[in-house]
Amino acid sequence: MFNILSQKKQSVGLDIGSSSLKAVELRSTRKGCFELVGMGFEELSPDYIVDGAILDKNSVADAINRIFAHEHIKNNRVATSISGHSVIVKKISVVAQQEADLAEAIHWEAEQYIPFDIADVNIDYQILGEDDIDGKWNVLLVAVKKEKIQDYTQVLTLAGKVPALVDVDAFALQNAYEFNYEPAGNTTAALLDIGSTTMTINIVSGTEFLFTRDVSVGGHNYTEFLQKEFNLNYDTAQHLKHGEKVGTISDDDAAHVIDSVTEIICMEIQKTFDFFKHNSTVENIDRMLVSGGAAHTPGLIDALGRKFEIPVEIFNSFRKITADPRQFSTPMLEDQAPDMAIAVGLALRSAEA
Ligand SMILES: Nc1ncnc2c1ncn2[C@@H]1O[C@H](COP(=O)(O)OP(=O)(O)OP(=O)(O)O)[C@@H](O)[C@H]1O
Ligand SMILES: [Mg+2]
Numbered sequence: 001m002f003n004i005l006s007q008k009k010q011s012v013g014l015d016i017g018s019s020s021l022k023a024v025e026l027r028s029t030r031k032g033c034f035e036l037v038g039m040g041f042e043e044l045s046p047d048y049i050v051d052g053a054i055l056d057k058n059s060v061a062d063a064i065n066r067i068f069a070h071e072h073i074k075n076n077r078v079a080t081s082i083s084g085h086s087v088i089v090k091k092i093s094v095v096a097q098q099e100a101d102l103a104e105a106i107h108w109e110a111e112q113y114i115p116f117d118i119a120d121v122n123i124d125y126q127i128l129g130e131d132d133i134d135g136k137w138n139v140l141l142v143a144v145k146k147e148k149i150q151d152y153t154q155v156l157t158l159a160g161k162v163p164a165l166v167d168v169d170a171f172a173l174q175n176a177y178e179f180n181y182e183p184a185g186n187t188t189a190a191l192l193d194i195g196s197t198t199m200t201i202n203i204v205s206g207t208e209f210l211f212t213r214d215v216s217v218g219g220h221n222y223t224e225f226l227q228k229e230f231n232l233n234y235d236t237a238q239h240l241k242h243g244e245k246v247g248t249i250s251d252d253d254a255a256h257v258i259d260s261v262t263e264i265i266c267m268e269i270q271k272t273f274d275f276f277k278h279n280s281t282v283e284n285i286d287r288m289l290v291s292g293g294a295a296h297t298p299g300l301i302d303a304l305g306r307k308f309e310i311p312v313e314i315f316n317s318f319r320k321i322t323a324d325p326r327q328f329s330t331p332m333l334e335d336q337a338p339d340m341a342i343a344v345g346l347a348l349r350s351a352e353a
Pocket of ligand 1 (some may be wrong): 297
């Protein structure tokens with residue numbers, strides 16, 4: 001939805017997550033139709049990106065180049081996105097006599113909503129509509145710390161790519177949802193992207209954005225709890241989490257620890273829903289779609305369904321995207337469907353631009 005930089009056409013989406021890179025290349029076949037032509041995944045060491053800051057840019061740039069080489073992606077114009085504490089997304093109300101005066105009014109107003117020095121952020125906005133009564137405009141305000149944008153664009157430049165578009169994870173996710181699910185106007189959905197360290201929650205009614213929040217929980221917490229409980233190193237705990245047998249640890253004992261972390265994630269979602277409902281006229285969330293690597297966590301989808309008593313599904317990033325079965329098998333696409341949501345949203349966005 002937003003482009004912090006400029007709007008240029010290309011169709012590679014690159015999701016730079018704290019635990020892995022995800023790349024998707026799409027080709028526009030007919031108007032409004034897309035085919036998957038490239039898809040790649042590269043794990044990153046947990047010390048490359050810490051607390052949202054890219055500490056080892058060279059290693060991340062190398063990993064980007066490995067994906068592009070492996071997937072034969074020639075297009076070097078790349079769309080990426082940012083999440084976490086350096087991103088502020090808010091619906092605000094701004095008084096202006098006419099549309100032409102809005103830009104100045106928004107920059108003026110923005111200061112009170114942004115907990116950083118205004119000189120340190122890039123601001124973008126979208127006009128949602130005018131309130132006829134008193135010249136108030138409803139505006140979606142997006143502010144991202146400049147240093148964060150620099151981090152992400154520098155790493156792309158280091159890899160020899162052109163950072164063509166920088167979006168926000170929540171909007172890339174919404175873009176993938178709108179394209180793949182064509183939601184009806186009255187359906188309110190909670191889109192949850194649960195990564196390694198960040199859970200992005202985006203609440204959308206039809207195609208209208210309502211609310212987003214990033215919470216610092218994710219798959220990493222499962223690994224951490226398993227490490228502590230069974231005294232394991234990181235890699236072994238990851239294997240255990242992914243369902244492999246580790247030593248004499250029983251499935252039940254592992255499941256018990258996993259369920260306790262799921263409980264924490266459910267509580268965080270509940271807190272966000274409570275906050276949202278308190279500040280919104282929308283009373284019900286009709287469905288939940290879960291993406292991100294942690295969507296694979298055993299028992300998570302069922303636990304969410306039980307807790308929130310609404311239909312909960314794994315997000316299918318390729319629901320409306322065609323793919324050559326000789327290159328992308330159905331089981332492979334099913335397996336990667338939740339992981340690629342943000343990369344697909346970015347590739348769609350840039351192909352549409
Ligand atoms: N089969 C699986 N079972 C359980 N957890 C899994 C599985 N596959 C991936 N994960 C977990 O998903 C997480 C990675 O998800 P994802 O790739 O969406 O995160 P990220 O985008 O790198 O991180 P973030 O968005 O938080 O910066 C890791 O914690 C990983 O262990
Ligand atoms: Mg992620």
